[in-house]
Amino acid sequence: xxATALTKKDFVNxxxxxxxxxxxxxxxxxxxxxxxPELGVAREKIVFxxxxxxxxxxxxxxxxxxxxxxxxxxxxxxxGLALAxxxxxxxxxxxxxxxxxxxxxxxxxxxRRNVNIKVLLFNNQTYGLTKGQxxxxxxxxxxxxxxxxGSVDQPFSxxxxxxxxxxxxxxxxxxxxxxxxxxxxxxxxxxKGAAFVEILQNCVIFNDGVFEDIVGKDQRVDxxxxxxxxxxxxxxxxNQKGLAITDFAAEVVDAASGRLDDVAVHREDLQNPxxxxxxxxxxxxxxxxPVGVFRSVEKPGYESAVIAQIEEQTARRGRGNLDALLRxxxxxxxx
Amino acid sequence: xxxxxxxxxxxxxxxxKHETIESAIVRFAGDSGDGMQITGAQFTTxxxxxxxxxxxxxxxxxxxRAPVGTLGGVSGFQIHFSSRDIHTPGDLIxxxxxxxxxxxxxxxxxxxxxxxxxxxxxAFDERNLSRVGYxxxxxxxxxxxxxxxxxxxxxxxxxxxxxxxxxxxQNHMDRCKNFFALGVAYWLYQRDPETTTHWIKxxxxxNETFVEANLRALRAGYNFxxxxxxxxxxxxxxxxxxEPGLYRNINGATAIALGLIAGADRAGLELLYAGYPITxxxxxxxxxxxxxxxxxxTFQAEDEIAAAGAAIGASYGGSLGVTASxxxxxxxxxxxxNLAMITELPLVVINAQRAGPSTGLPTKTEQGDLxxxxxxxxxxxxxxxxxxxxxADSFDCSIEAVRLAVEFMTPVMYLSELFLIFGSxxxxxxxxxxxxxxxxxxxxxxxxxxxxxxxARDEKTLAxxxxxxxxxxxxxxxxxxxxxxxxxxxxxDPDNHERMALTRxxxxxxxxxxxxxxxxxxxxxxxxxxxxxxxxxGAIRAAVEELKREGVSVSHAHLRYLNPFPRNLGEILKRFxxxxxxxxxxxxxxxxxxxxxxxxxVGLHKVKGRPFLVGEIKAKAMELLGRN
Numbered sequence: 001x002x003a004t005a006l007t008k009k010d011f012v013n014x015x016x017x018x019x020x021x022x023x024x025x026x027x028x029x030x031x032x033x034x035x036x037p038e039l040g041v042a043r044e045k046i047v048f049x050x051x052x053x054x055x056x057x058x059x060x061x062x063x064x065x066x067x068x069x070x071x072x073x074x075x076x077x078x079x080g081l082a083l084a085x086x087x088x089x090x091x092x093x094x095x096x097x098x099x100x101x102x103x104x105x106x107x108x109x110x111x112r113r114n115v116n117i118k119v120l121l122f123n124n125q126t127y128g129l130t131k132g133q134x135x136x137x138x139x140x141x142x143x144x145x146x147x148x149x150g151s152v153d154q155p156f157s158x159x160x161x162x163x164x165x166x167x168x169x170x171x172x173x174x175x176x177x178x179x180x181x182x183x184x185x186x187x188x189x190x191x192k193g194a195a196f197v198e199i200l201q202n203c204v205i206f207n208d209g210v211f212e213d214i215v216g217k218d219q220r221v222d223x224x225x226x227x228x229x230x231x232x233x234x235x236x237x238x239n240q241k242g243l244a245i246t247d248f249a250a251e252v253v254d255a256a257s258g259r260l261d262d263v264a265v266h267r268e269d270l271q272n273p274x275x276x277x278x279x280x281x282x283x284x285x286x287x288x289x290p291v292g293v294f295r296s297v298e299k300p301g302y303e304s305a306v307i308a309q310i311e312e313q314t315a316r317r318g319r320g321n322l323d324a325l326l327r328x329x330x331x332x333x334x335x
Numbered sequence: 336x337x338x339x340x341x342x343x344x345x346x347x348x349x350x351x352k353h354e355t356i357e358s359a360i361v362r363f364a365g366d367s368g369d370g371m372q373i374t375g376a377q378f379t380t381x382x383x384x385x386x387x388x389x390x391x392x393x394x395x396x397x398x399x400r401a402p403v404g405t406l407g408g409v410s411g412f413q414i415h416f417s418s419r420d421i422h423t424p425g426d427l428i429x430x431x432x433x434x435x436x437x438x439x440x441x442x443x444x445x446x447x448x449x450x451x452x453x454x455x456x457x458a459f460d461e462r463n464l465s466r467v468g469y470x471x472x473x474x475x476x477x478x479x480x481x482x483x484x485x486x487x488x489x490x491x492x493x494x495x496x497x498x499x500x501x502x503x504x505q506n507h508m509d510r511c512k513n514f515f516a517l518g519v520a521y522w523l524y525q526r527d528p529e530t531t532t533h534w535i536k537x538x539x540x541x542n543e544t545f546v547e548a549n550l551r552a553l554r555a556g557y558n559f560x561x562x563x564x565x566x567x568x569x570x571x572x573x574x575x576x577x578e579p580g581l582y583r584n585i586n587g588a589t590a591i592a593l594g595l596i597a598g599a600d601r602a603g604l605e606l607l608y609a610g611y612p613i614t615x616x617x618x619x620x621x622x623x624x625x626x627x628x629x630x631x632x633t634f635q636a637e638d639e640i641a642a643a644g645a646a647i648g649a650s651y652g653g654s655l656g657v658t659a660s661x662x663x664x665x666x667x668x669x670x671x672x673n674l675a676m677i678t679e680l681p682l683v684v685i686n687a688q689r690a691g692p693s694t695g696l697p698t699k700t701e702q703g704d705l706x707x708x709x710x711x712x713x714x715x716x717x718x719x720x721x722x723x724x725x726x727a728d729s730f731d732c733s734i735e736a737v738r739l740a741v742e743f744m745t746p747v748m749y750l751s752e753l754f755l756i757f758g759s760x761x762x763x764x765x766x767x768x769x770x771x772x773x774x775x776x777x778x779x780x781x782x783x784x785x786x787x788x789x790x791a792r793d794e795k796t797l798a799x800x801x802x803x804x805x806x807x808x809x810x811x812x813x814x815x816x817x818x819x820x821x822x823x824x825x826x827x828d829p830d831n832h833e834r835m836a837l838t839r840x841x842x843x844x845x846x847x848x849x850x851x852x853x854x855x856x857x858x859x860x861x862x863x864x865x866x867x868x869x870x871x872x873g874a875i876r877a878a879v880e881e882l883k884r885e886g887v888s889v890s891h892a893h894l895r896y897l898n899p900f901p902r903n904l905g906e907i908l909k910r911f912x913x914x915x916x917x918x919x920x921x922x923x924x925x926x927x928x929x930x931x932x933x934x935x936x937v938g939l940h941k942v943k944g945r946p947f948l949v950g951e952i953k954a955k956a957m958e959l960l961g962r963n
Binding site for chain 1: 380530577579580581583585596597600605607627630631636640641643645646647648649650653654671674678764765767803805806808809810811812813815824825
């Protein structure tokens with residue numbers, strides 16, 4: 001099957017999609033189904049691996065190979081798969097609870113190792129499938145089924161967690177912009193190594209409109225910062241506002257009236273993750289929230305290093321001979 | 336004997352008795368920093384090369400270096416060697432080497448009356464004695480000298496003297512005293528130190544002084560035994576009668592590692608082994624990680640769950656995924672095992688059991704995880720369970736675990752034990768092409784996708800096909816949710832769920848048709864059958880052999896397959912008046928046998944972190960036969 005001949009339809013299967021009407025997941029599914037044919041990868045080489053949660057039902061709706069696994073463990077299964085099969089394009093679908101709570105350990109280690117997997121984290125700041133408890137990304141004070149008087153936990157920034165773990169590609173996108181999602185997915189695919197994408201996603205049932213202040217059509221212009229490599233951090237109507245960064249802190253400045261030179265230029269290729277980490281902590285209402293690619297740097301990939309070591313040892317010692325191995329060590333012959 | 340360690344014969348040839356004996360049991364005991372495990376391993380290699388049958392039992396503390404000279408820091412290594420076939424590391428010991436008072440206090444009770452007690456007198460100072468609660472020096476106790484052949488040797492001083500002139504700090508000198516003790520043991524059993532000489536030269540090749548120091552210490556120990564008049568006898572244990580062939584000593588960890596490589600090879604699959612450090616399973620990871628040129632991928636995961644997940648991911652991708660741990664880590668893997676069970680993917684999980692519950696006794700042996708293997712997962716979750724009987728048997732058991740996983744598309748629990756992982760014995764090395772061929776059923780490119788249904792099954796094995804990513808037309812989804820019995824689409828249909836649960840159960844029970852029937856050692860029927868599983872094999876077999884020699888009829892059946900049980904097991908149980916089940920737990924196999932066969936059994940239980948003694952099993956058997 002020629003990959004170039006594929007269309008979105010090739011990635012749609014006959015399974016009934018069973019998300020709630022109006023769920024942001026539909027838009028993400030459509031964006032991925034649209035993007036896949038554009039990657040130039042044969043359909044049979046694509047695998048979606050997921051954990052548990054609403055988002056993790058995703059593989060059932062893709063006409064590719066797919067593995068719906070267990071709570072938080074999708075990165076482990078994807079890592080084993082990547083080690084066994086470096087020829088595959090492996091996508092991990094996970095949610096904020098799945099990836100950052102029960103699977104937090106696995107997420108950071110997959111990022112640290114730089115395994116060639118693409119992690120798409122659907123962040124809706126709630127546990128949807130278990131009917132609406134607060135999640136590790138929920139704002140303090142969140143009223144939920146398990147926190148009737150408001151949550152008292154401090155939340156994670158998903159992108160900050162990924163950056164803190166050493167992720168070589170970190171991006172954020174949102175379910176209301178198919179074009180933006182598709183561009184980010186393509187960049188993640190092109191990246192060699194672990195790619196982490198946070199997708200701000202709406203849960204119509206338990207957390208409706210949680211990101212509206214950022215992603216809403218009328219709010220975007222003032223509350224969202226589009227990251228573009230080599231371009232200044234500008235936002236607002238006619239890009240009148242900008243972010244200056246001095247002394248490890250960001251400051252909103254007037255970019256239109258004389259302070260343009262103070263506005264920082266976005267660099268996604270900085271080896272030092274400090275700048276990207278700073279961006280990952282920008283939040284409403286004080287700051288616009290960044291979307292786009294925070295960081296994209298090259299580092300040795302995990303499975304290729306594992307395979308290189310095997311090749312090196314095989315070249316040095318020759319392909320292992322089972323009989324010789326069994327007979328190794330101190331032996332003696334009985335006649 | 337190489338020139339490096341040739342003994343100097345004493346000037347005044349004294350009378351030393353040469354005795355030929357059938358078997359001997361030697362235990363080296365000292366502080367955990369004294370090198371007792373190295374001493375034991377060297378004695379083992381030399382004994383194997385000399386042609387004896389042997390079995391070893393290393394016994395060491397959970398702490399890497401407990402405070403010097405304390406009871407908690409005693410490390411021991413026991414070896415039983417013989418000119419006939421033996422099965423255990425032995426009950427009472429013939430020679431105890433005690434490097435300090437703590438080692439003496441912990442081990443003296445195991446020395447047989449009349450046995451040789453070699454002590455390092457230099458370590459018996461007031462400080463060391465009082466540290467372990469001796470109010471007076473036990474070496475001055477006439478009862479000790481009367482009961483045992485007490486050999487007092489100032490090992491520390493003699494070692495230092497032997498190393499004079501080498502530019503070595505005193506603490507480095509003192510580290511050589513274990514080779515002094517080894518030299519004494521080599522003299523006592525007329526062993527050729529050549530293998531150890533080679534080992535020392537290789538081990539310390541980067542430091543010539545250390546090579547010289549250890550060789551001198553070894554020689555000094557040998558010469559001390561030769562020259563001093565403390566020893567009145569030397570012993571010879573003749574070659575055992577082995578089947579012709581090539582032999583090596585092997586411990587359970589190495590045997591498992593080699594078995595996995597061999598199993599993957601015979602199945603034509605790549606091996607991915609994922610583990611997380613835990614005693615005693617870590618040694619399997621250590622061994623496998625050396626063999627990269629076999630294409631073996633080893634993955635040290637971030638935790639036990641990740642190790643299980645990675646192994647499943649590898650199996651999903653068409654490799655052979657294997658993970659191993661000990662009890663506390665197996666607990667964490669159970670959710671992943673259930674995923675492999677419902678998705679029907681091959682997975683080998685090795686449980687190197689140790690004394691539990693929880694962290695329990697991390698360096699001591701037990702068989703406490705049998706029922707967990709059956710019932711530890713949520714829902715109806717049958718999986719094959721097998722157990723190895725001896726260190727060398729672990730090789731065959733690993734291959735068999737691979738075969739069951741691959742041919743039946745299922746996770747397999749393979750139960751080993753700390754006693755088997757660390758213990759060693761001679762192993763007749765098989766040729767690679769004598770090993771069983773394992774057939775996998777992966778979809779091959781070119782097969783017709785129209786005929787493919789994710790959960791369609793082979794009529795005989797009831798296994799589904801192994802459709803791995805990368806083959807066009809076979810795109811499908813698997814996962815932990817219940818699946819339609821044919822298409823594999825998610826199904827919440829009640830009838831389908833019941834049908835799938837029954838099918839999965841039937842698939843595992845059906846494996847009984849693909850494994851050997853149970854054999855019985857001894858009479859096929861009679862008064863008493865001893866039924867065992869796992870590492871108790873040696874103690875049970877030795878007890879039964881001894882009883883038979885004494886004219887008492889007892890039979891032994893040892894289970895390799897615990898789920899499913901061999902087809903004829905029920906019939907065998909009916910042919911005996913009494914069934915005795917010795918286990919290093921509180922009766923887990925007993926529980927299963929009662930439940931499965933409605934058959935009353937007698938349990939013999941021990942949870943002391945130590946293996947059965949032959950005498951314990953014999954005594955129970957005699958009691959049941961009304962013979963005591």
